[in-house]
Amino acid sequence: MMYDYEKNKEEHPEPIKAEIKGSLPGWLQGTLIRNGPGLFSLGDTSYNHWFDGLALLHSFTFKDGEVTYRSRYLRGDTYNSNMQAGRIVVSEMGTMAFPDPRKNIFNKVITFLNHTIPDFTDNCGNNIVRYGKDYYATSETNYIRKIDPFTLETKEKVDYQKYHALNLVTSHPHYDKEGNSYNLGTSIAEKGKTKYTLFKVPSPEECSELPVALKKLEVICSVSCRSLLTPSYYHSFGMTENYFIFIEQPLKLDILKMATAYLRGVSWASCLKFQPEENTLIHVIDRKTQKEVATKFYTNAMVVYHHVNAFEEDGHLVFDVVAYNDNSLYDMFFLETLKQQKESGNSSTYCRPKYKRFALPLTDKGGETGEDLVKLKYTTASAVKEKDGKIHCQPEVLCEGVELPRINYDFNGQKHRYAYMTGVEMSSVATKIMKFDVETKKQTEWRGENCWPSEPVFIPTPDGVEEDDGVILTSVINSNPGESDFLLVLDAKSFTEIARAYVKAELHMDMHGYFIPHCK
Numbered sequence: 047m048m049y050d051y052e053k054n055k056e057e058h059p060e061p062i063k064a065e066i067k068g069s070l071p072g073w074l075q076g077t078l079i080r081n082g083p084g085l086f087s088l089g090d091t092s093y094n095h096w097f098d099g100l101a102l103l104h105s106f107t108f109k110d111g112e113v114t115y116r117s118r119y120l121r122g123d124t125y126n127s128n129m130q131a132g133r134i135v136v137s138e139m140g141t142m143a144f145p146d147p148r149k150n151i152f153n154k155v156i157t158f159l160n161h162t163i164p165d166f167t168d169n170c171g172n173n174i175v176r177y178g179k180d181y182y183a184t185s186e187t188n189y190i191r192k193i194d195p196f197t198l199e200t201k202e203k204v205d206y207q208k209y210h211a212l213n214l215v216t217s218h219p220h221y222d223k224e225g226n227s228y229n230l231g232t233s234i235a236e237k238g239k240t241k242y243t244l245f246k247v248p249s250p251e252e253c254s255e256l257p258v259a260l261k262k263l264e265v266i267c268s269v270s271c272r273s274l275l276t277p278s279y280y281h282s283f284g285m286t287e288n289y290f291i292f293i294e295q296p297l298k299l300d301i302l303k304m305a306t307a308y309l310r311g312v313s314w315a316s317c318l319k320f321q322p323e324e325n326t327l328i329h330v331i332d333r334k335t336q337k338e339v340a341t342k343f344y345t346n347a348m349v350v351y352h353h354v355n356a357f358e359e360d361g362h363l364v365f366d367v368v369a370y371n372d373n374s375l376y377d378m379f380f381l382e383t384l385k386q387q388k389e390s391g392n393s394s395t396y397c398r399p400k401y402k403r404f405a406l407p408l409t410d411k412g413g414e415t416g417e418d419l420v421k422l423k424y425t426t427a428s429a430v431k432e433k434d435g436k437i438h439c440q441p442e443v444l445c446e447g448v449e450l451p452r453i454n455y456d457f458n459g460q461k462h463r464y465a466y467m468t469g470v471e472m473s474s475v476a477t478k479i480m481k482f483d484v485e486t487k488k489q490t491e492w493r494g495e496n497c498w499p500s501e502p503v504f505i506p507t508p509d510g511v512e513e514d515d516g517v518i519l520t521s522v523i524n525s526n527p528g529e530s531d532f533l534l535v536l537d538a539k540s541f542t543e544i545a546r547a548y549v550k551a552e553l554h555m556d557m558h559g560y561f562i563p564h565c566k
């Protein structure tokens with residue numbers, strides 16, 4: 047049986063009480079919000095790519111041993127314009143929307159102008175982020191959409207460009223213990239320069255008076271792009287106590303091609319090119335000096351979407367990522383490809399993701415040319431100094447076939463032992479979730495027959511002592527006939543089931559989730 051990626055999903059804005067099997071820990075109070083695409087065709091139009099689908103938020107609220115479920119489409123300008131027109135009229139990364147052929151020439155000219163000086167989509171269907179005290183649905187364009195985290199109603203549209211010149215911003219910010227948020231974005235050909243900018247948005251306390259916390263956006267550092275018109279695509283970055291890690295990979299947006307994409311009748315995604323002949327630069331930014339460290343680190347060509355974690359140890363900066371050899375992940379999610387797979391029953395041939403660990407020496411003083419400067423005993427990752435002083439890094443592959451990594455976020459920036467991930471076996475659905483022990487390399491799994499779990503989210507026990515004191519939450523699509531979908535609660539230590547909350551509604555395959563304690 048295969049998941050039907052193309053099917054439009056219904057929203058359930060009224061709370062639905064779930065049926066609990068097992069018992070929920072009393073301390074688990076709050077709301078898990080998850081985000082992902084839910085609508086793929088409208089009128090006689092449809093999206094080409096699964097990531098393009100209209101954002102459908104859903105949430106599980108835990109209160110006094112009960113769970114309530116609700117879901118709501120994000121009613122952004124994109125959603126409203128599409129619904130009003132009864133067809134897809136706003137372009138997304140993988141789908142260029144063209145004017146209705148029945149429309150008059152005047153309308154066609156306006157649409158053309160809009161795509162020459164484009165106003166991008168606010169269909170924020172990738173993740174939930176927090177800036178100050180507010181929560182936003184986000185993808186990677188300059189628009190984010192404030193939401194009510196409890197009712198999932200759509201609020202104001204916020205434009206990063208009002209606060210800083212940013213054309214693209216990740217949907218994976220970092221947060222520190224004080225509640226500050228950190229994110230990374232790209233400014234394209236701004237005053238003749240293309241650069242990646244790291245910025246900070248202060249904690250809720252510092253922004254409490256402001257309607258939009260981004261008003262207090264502070265630039266930490268800008269990294270120049272290696273080429274003006276082909277910035278790298280990236281989806282996340284790493285942060286430790288003293289450093290940020292940004293991977294400038296050879297998966298590139300060709301801006302000139304993008305500018306003419308509409309005229310040429312192709313999508314923006316077709317202007318995204320993997321260039322394996324180029325290497326991958328690893329930028330390390332010192333948080334104290336707010337400057338890039340002088341040493342130049344690089345590795346072979348690769349494509350990374352998700353950083354797992356990063357930490358400092360004995361003069362090294364260690365970071366873990368999920369990496370691919372090419373861009374086949376994006377290609378796998380074209381709806382036509384997914385449909386063919388479903389019909390033929392064949393699984394996909396996309397490149398298997400690998401959990402890789404890199405170790406960068408922070409001091410290379412005295413290192414000889416050709417010497418491996420990594421002195422950590424527990425990793426085979428290497429960093430060899432070359433004649434020109436650059437450092438060539440080779441990772442250690444810790445395991446394969448994993449994606450959507452999460453850790454106990456209290457350990458972000460510190461040495462972690464466990465990563466929680468979905469397991470993928472050459473297919474577009476996850477068949478299991480797993481706990482991976484990076485020290486022993488032991489993998490513990492949860493799987494259910496005909497069940498497709500989502501990204502596993504770790505929630506720490508309030509008085510927890512050990513890293514894995516807590517629970518894992520994952521929403522599970524259950525394709526066993528006559529059975530309902532459910533939210534699964536696992537004990538993170540033993541990775542065994544504690545409870546299921548069965549929902550009398552069809553859950554959709556989503557991307558990422560955010561847990562807000564005590565939001566109820």
Ligand SMILES: CC1=C(/C=C/C(C)=C/C=C/C(C)=C/C=C/C=C(C)/C=C/C=C(C)/C=C/C2=C(C)CCCC2(C)C)C(C)(C)CCC1
Pocket residue numbers: 097098137138139166167172185186187188213214234281299304314351375449450468470473474475476555556557
């Ligand atoms: C502004 C701008 C623009 C636009 C843009 C856009 C429109 C974007 C969007 C974007 C987006 C919208 C993005 C997204 C992303 C996503 C991702 C990257 C994802 C990933 C995923 C994954 C990794 C998966 C996983 C999974 C699942 C989900 C299921 C099961 C199985 C697996 C595990 C495989 C342009 C360029 C034109 C120009 C410049 C500026």
Ligand SMILES: [Fe+2]
Pocket residue numbers: 218281351352558
């Ligand atoms: Fe992501």
